[in-house]
Amino acid sequence: MTDQEAGRVDRVVMRDIRKRYGMVDALRGVTLRVGPGEVVGLVGDNAAGKSTLMKVLAGAVVPDSGEIVFDGRTVSFANPKDARELGIEMVYQDLALCDDIDVAGNLFLGREPRKAGGMLLDVRKMHADARRHLDALNIRIPLTDIPVGGLSGGQRQAVAIARAVTFGPKLLILDEPTAALAVAEVETVLELIKTVSAQGVSVILITHRLQDLFRVCDRLCVMYEGTLRADLDARSTSLERLVSEIVAHDAEEKEGGRR
Amino acid sequence: MTVTSQRVVTTRSARANAHIGRHAQTIAIAVVLVALLIFFAFSADRFATAGNLLNLMRQIAPTLIVATAMTFVISTSGIDLSVGSTVALSGSLLAIVLQHGWNPTVALLAILVLGALIGFVNGWFSSYQNIPPFIVTLAMLSIMRGTALRATEGYSTPIDGDLWIVQIGQGRIAGVPVPAILAVLVALVGWLVLTRTPFGRYVIGLGSNGESLRRTGVNTRKVGLTVYVLTGLAAAVAGVLIATRLSSGSSNAGSGFELEVITAVVLGGTSLFGGRASMLGTILGALTLGVIANGLVLLHVSPFYVQIVQGGILLLAIFSNSKVWAKFGAIRK
Numbered sequence: 001m002t003d004q005e006a007g008r009v010d011r012v013v014m015r016d017i018r019k020r021y022g023m024v025d026a027l028r029g030v031t032l033r034v035g036p037g038e039v040v041g042l043v044g045d046n047a048a049g050k051s052t053l054m055k056v057l058a059g060a061v062v063p064d065s066g067e068i069v070f071d072g073r074t075v076s077f078a079n080p081k082d083a084r085e086l087g088i089e090m091v092y093q094d095l096a097l098c099d100d101i102d103v104a105g106n107l108f109l110g111r112e113p114r115k116a117g118g119m120l121l122d123v124r125k126m127h128a129d130a131r132r133h134l135d136a137l138n139i140r141i142p143l144t145d146i147p148v149g150g151l152s153g154g155q156r157q158a159v160a161i162a163r164a165v166t167f168g169p170k171l172l173i174l175d176e177p178t179a180a181l182a183v184a185e186v187e188t189v190l191e192l193i194k195t196v197s198a199q200g201v202s203v204i205l206i207t208h209r210l211q212d213l214f215r216v217c218d219r220l221c222v223m224y225e226g227t228l229r230a231d232l233d234a235r236s237t238s239l240e241r242l243v244s245e246i247v248a249h250d251a252e253e254k255e256g257g258r259r
Numbered sequence: 260m261t262v263t264s265q266r267v268v269t270t271r272s273a274r275a276n277a278h279i280g281r282h283a284q285t286i287a288i289a290v291v292l293v294a295l296l297i298f299f300a301f302s303a304d305r306f307a308t309a310g311n312l313l314n315l316m317r318q319i320a321p322t323l324i325v326a327t328a329m330t331f332v333i334s335t336s337g338i339d340l341s342v343g344s345t346v347a348l349s350g351s352l353l354a355i356v357l358q359h360g361w362n363p364t365v366a367l368l369a370i371l372v373l374g375a376l377i378g379f380v381n382g383w384f385s386s387y388q389n390i391p392p393f394i395v396t397l398a399m400l401s402i403m404r405g406t407a408l409r410a411t412e413g414y415s416t417p418i419d420g421d422l423w424i425v426q427i428g429q430g431r432i433a434g435v436p437v438p439a440i441l442a443v444l445v446a447l448v449g450w451l452v453l454t455r456t457p458f459g460r461y462v463i464g465l466g467s468n469g470e471s472l473r474r475t476g477v478n479t480r481k482v483g484l485t486v487y488v489l490t491g492l493a494a495a496v497a498g499v500l501i502a503t504r505l506s507s508g509s510s511n512a513g514s515g516f517e518l519e520v521i522t523a524v525v526l527g528g529t530s531l532f533g534g535r536a537s538m539l540g541t542i543l544g545a546l547t548l549g550v551i552a553n554g555l556v557l558l559h560v561s562p563f564y565v566q567i568v569q570g571g572i573l574l575l576a577i578f579s580n581s582k583v584w585a586k587f588g589a590i591r592k
Binding site: 118123 | 456457460464466472
């Protein structure tokens with residue numbers, strides 16, 4: 001994975017990111033790079049620092065030190081809005097949807113199309129645009145005027161991802177998007193990740209479902225106790241190798257995978 | 260999620276069912292209102308006269324105006340208990356400053372600004388300092404009532420009937436009382452803002468999932484503060500209406516008013532847990548309370564029963580809201 005990306009500018013490079021919470025070293029100098037349209041799986045045990053690292057990238061956490069280069073420019077984020085303006089969207093683990101608001105309303109929450117000089121919602125345009133965006137992503141939700149509280153888990157997750165994708169992000173961060181989903185619903189989300197990356201969006205996927213990683217990822221980055229322990233090619237790595245990297249055992253304990 | 264909920268979205272008839280489920284309580288209150296109207300029309304002689312119905316509209320105008328604003332507050336899963344005291348304070352101060360010879364227009368504007376300021380204090384503590392609005396507005400209830408009592412020393416202050424300002428409470432346009440016209444306008448604007456503007460959308464979002472709304476970049480604290488400014492302002496308007504109707508400002512005005520307003524809102528199907536709101540329901544709720552109070556008086560029932568009935572209705576409304584109607588809707592709240 002050196003030759004193939006050598007000529008391209010990386011979408012994002014995080015260099016030597018460090019973050020301390022009191023006595024806890026959450027991140028101890030992590031370097032991570034993601035290319036355009038690449039799907040990177042970020043794995044590691046609980047408290048390995050995956051979520052903190054992604055929050056740094058999404059602007060929700062300000063690192064103590066380190067450098068973020070986005071599309072060749074050094075950037076720094078004070079809040080999630082700064083990151084979003086550059087095209088970094090994060091879908092959080094706890095589906096950030098409003099159950100009482102309909103599908104179209106959730107897709108455009110905070111960025112509603114307006115009319116009458118910004119005074120009124122353009123509800124018709126909102127539903128028409130929502131239809132277009134959902135169709136473009138092959139998300140099968142027949143009605144856009146039903147509250148999302150009435151949708152299945154997979155459909156809700158699809159809406160959450162669609163919302164992040166709707167405004168043309170360059171990098172999409174998904175934190176455990178399949179954690180609470182039924183088998184068929186996981187398929188929906190994995191297909192969605194493929195669709196999005198085919199459109200040139202870089203994706204970072206955090207998940208504990210290791211079997212998902214091999215289906216959609218190009219590279220697998222393993223974190224261990226606040227460091228990046230391994231950077232593997234998803235096509236040539238075995239599940240056993242991945243598991244042993246995650247638990248940081250070099251030879252032993254190869255049986256099965258942690259689910 | 261269950262298989263049932265997945266099926267909900269697949270057909271149009273299911274969508275219709277889901278919508279009916281969400282509005283079950285609003286539909287129910289409309290049915291109750293019609294039943295009450297028929298009942299009182301037959302049992303109380305003077306109930307179904309144009310004069311009485313216009314009078315009824317004038318009576319419920321302050322409730323409807325504040326209930327419109329309260330619908331926003333409750334939709335954010337907040338509550339404003341201070342509106343009754345604000346009614347007393349604004350009515351008393353209006354009478355006092357008029358007695359001191361203030362220009363009525365200036366006095367009116369000053370009272371409205373005062374109401375908005377009271378709401379700002381409520382909103383700042385609740386929204387920016389994350390103190391439960393129940394406690395904040397309960398404290399303000401006490402502070403405002405005390406201030407009104409201190410300002411008036413407990414006496415009613417008369418308002419000169421020759422000033423134009425008394426027309427706000429007593430005037431009629433084409434036979435319709437001004438307070439009724441004002442209340443209908445406020446309710447219409449409230450409905451428009453709640454259902455058709457980004458602000459209304461954010462109010463619902465704040466009550467539904469505030470953290471989600473915040474992450475989309477909406478200034479949720481500002482939205483949370485604004486709704487209390489609305490109730491403060493509405494309460495000041497109600498105080499002006501009541502004081503000018505009676506030509507007197509009293510520090511005892513509006514006691515128990517907050518209960519009436521909250522009952523109207525909850526009766527209409529707005530969820531106390533936030534996220535679900537019906538402005539039409541609020542209008543129907545306020546009308547229902549007014550019809551009951553008015554009808555019982557016409558039936559020569561002791562006025563003391565009105566309060567008992569109102570409290571009973573509030574309890575019943577909250578019960579049906581959270582236990583009965585919830586089963587019809589696609590959303591468990």
